[in-house]
Amino acid sequence: MNQIKKDLILISKMIPFKQITISAFVLIFISCNISSKKPKPEKKPNIIYIMADDLTIQAISAYGGIYKDIAPTPNIDKIANDGMLFHDVLCNNAICGPSRASILTGDYSNLNGYYKNENGGKFNDTLWTFPQEFQKQGYRTSLFGKWHLGTTPKGFDTFKYHNTAGQQGLYWDPIYNENGVDVKEKGYSTNLSTEFALNWLENSKQSNDPFLMVLQFKAPHRPWEPDTKYEQLWENIDMPYPATFNDNYEGREMTAGNTEMTMEYFSNKDMKLPEPAGLEGTEKLKWTFYGARPGEVVQPEGMSDEEGRKWRYQTYIKDYLACVKSVDDNVGRVLSYLKENNLEDNTIVILTSDQGFYLGDHGFFDKRFIYEESLRMPFMVKFPRMIKPGSVNEDIISNIDFAPTLLDLAGLKTDHKMQGTSFVPLLEGKTPKDWQDAMYYHYYEFPYWHHVQPHYGIRTQKYTLAHFYYNIDVWELYDLEKDPNQLNNIINDSSYKEVVAELKGQLKELMVKYENNKSLEEFRMITDKDFGKIVEQKSNEPSVQDLLRKDNQKMN
Template sequence: MNKYARYILIGAIAILQLFAIKSAYTQAPDKRLNIIYIMSDDHAYQAISAYGYGLNQTPNIDKLADQGVLFKRAYVTNSICGPSRAVMLTGKFSHVNGFTDNHSTFDGNQQTVAKLLHNSGYTTAVIGKWHLVSDPQGFDYWNIHPGQGDYYNPDFIENGVRKRVEGYSTNLVTDFTIKWLDQRDKSKPFFLMYQQKAPHRNWMPEPKYYHLFDSIQFPIPANFFDDYSTRTSAAHEQEMEIARHMKDTYDLKLAFDLPKEKQQGYNAIWQNMYDRLTPEEKKKWEEAYKPSNDAFYKANLSGKELALWKYQHYMKDYLRCVQSVDDNVGRLMEYLKANGLDKNTIIIYTSDQGFFLGEHGWFDKRWMYEESFRTPLIVKWPGVTNKKTVTESMVQNVDLAETILDMAGLPIPGDMQGKSFVPLLKGKQKGNVHDALYYHFYENQEHKVAKHIGVRTDRYKLIYFYEKNEWELYDLQKDSSEMHNVYNDAAYSKVQGQLKQKLQELKKQYNDPVPEKIQ
């Protein structure tokens, strides 16, 4: 064989070896763990029994905590639905990812955790509530509610095709999720965002829970009749009080079919929701709600008695919706176990933020006060978190993208603004992930909550309502319910100065341009 033939033969062998290596690599199973990110909407940590508030029982979510890490101090950067979702996807604060309030549109062309996982070989899906206006990107499959979604016979947009589906939203999201899990590319690990509409306002339970809690009277929060006497004007001007601002039809379901002349505003929204029910569903609904409505009108309540009746009515419907969420977490976990996926799938359970369950007399979220600012977070990681662990470490939803990438063994982009808390989950880190948290709420429209920024440390919280130039300061060790604003208390002058300095530092660290000056 001459040297040229030998070179050709050696070259051919080398090419064949490269093909063989590539073939073996592409055919080798990807053994990285699957990741399911479960987000419910407006699910208060007080309404998860693992957190110990005693309002209800959530056995299936509790099982995740029994084999995972329960975070008692997980927080958000901006307590409202769409912005919180954008922060989680991007690992960036609202002013950086561009989705500052629910009137924004998410720029889907930007970097997200879903795209990074997809590009690394994960098959990806998002099912349920999306609430970011633009179409999802970075997902092999998406099947989402348009906007807020509906509880009964909701619309879904499946990979761009919109259709109405008969059934109850919380169950349907799980149906579609299980169907996708059955049909996915099983040669790849998966990243699934399983996102429920419930228990978002206006709290329409499924029929089997219409009478759950009928015999229960829920305890009234100690500050339910808060008069905001030490707070700034912001607390006085809000429009989210259970007593004064809940709507008779939309929220409290005190009427069903409304005459045309009354179908304006929230009444029109309610009528559209109610008209989604089939005649049979309407019959069941009216059979369930009419007796209590008749009793309410006969009682002719006013003042505090009326406020307390509204509170009980709200709590029962809210927690009935939570019960369906918990049921469906159980359904999904049973599917994973039956299909051999429970041992190689990480589960993250959270909400888009916290929610007021009567504290300060309120419903809804938005505020930097604890019930709104703080969110439930439970992480179950097979082989890493095998028994219940409760942590007081402060983490934030801006950390989730980096944590998920770290779980998948992927590099974390330098422009993300959070911190991976994987070392904490693995027991390699003690203490706080953050020594101080930064917050910014932008939307002074629905419920009239003033725009504000703030900082929270282990013990203190400073809030600045920058369009009003008003401040609130709380000593959380002495005043966990945030009833006593000590901003003007001379005993806290040093603390006030330290917190203002920290707020300035965090604002600069995260490159937040608003407000331009802190006075």
């Protein structure tokens, strides 16, 4: 406005007096018109949420690791390179269904009621979920791929999800539920799910409404069946072994050392052995899953135990990473579509998994433990309007934080209360001073699958403290700075006496905060509900809070 006034004075000196009024009026009118214009409201962003099943940080080259040069993931890496890569996104219950339920609701298992996979019931489809809120507030919504919650999805205008084997789905020629109707498709599921997603984008691109698209791959979940073109991808090389491959579980014999998820528990099906001719019914099932129970070890004749163990690992890791290769290819297809259709700048692309996974780390496959490889989720976000390319974040985030963050990114308000917190400020590079410095973890499923003791604990950026409680009473403490591989349980190290007391105090506070301060007997009942009691419990057993209080008193 100051410049316009100066211009008016200058013009008044250059033109006759009679014309000043008219000229000034015109200029003032123009200047007022310019100054009164309001900026157009920013268009709401589109969101593509991509989640693979059992995809772990170790398998993504953006995170580094021993496979980064042998099995790179350039398309997944592009999301990180063009956006923000997160290093400390943590799962509050490291198993597929419960993690998905927490992501959808923004709440812990004790509030959403979905604690376990095996016979864990069905997800309560009367609960609020973030897709329903997006749909309610004008977003076009869709779901393609894996659902795995035992219910029909709600909050989606269109869905097409795996609907065989308890919604686990098949890699080849899968059956999908398409808007309520089962449809058998021909082909490889990772490619098919992407094809359905891209077709939906293409067929609805004339709409002016923003969209939320959820694309959830079955891969790289067990039984790790690669696309045909990748079956022999690394046939002539040996994959490297993780540093903890030969973990002997010293000091952790009753926890990490007492599971059914080591290299000895792969089945005939896992190892892709040719099925003998003529097997049917029970005999066929017995052969297929032989190796998954104690005492059943699958390996070629003539191999030593060590040779067999390495052979099983090499078979497993090559199949797993080949499945990841297809996930990466299809992430590339989605990114290419966005670029070709001028959707890049206004589309948020998120890539994650339902938890981490073991790739021979500690001699394991699968997940479940509070240990780092299963606790940490891959997570990256690309959004050119907000996020600086190549950004990295190392703050603690939990999967219950996803729902409020997605709503916040879209500018959607809700009266529904969630336990999670939006981390949009972190995406902008501004970590609030009061941001969470610890997360509460709780795993309930036992003994199936894989015989991992139920446990709860706390994870800070420096320490992991866990209590294994079902039919044992074992505490574990790890100093993540000194022992990042978590090989040394230092719970009885006197030099950590004050650390243990402080962590137990924090753990108690978090259990109260998240409304899960039950007794051990009540926690065990959650497990017993689906599997039957394995050990008799004592009546009048103290609560977890009482135990923590007594431990603190002992420490002091």
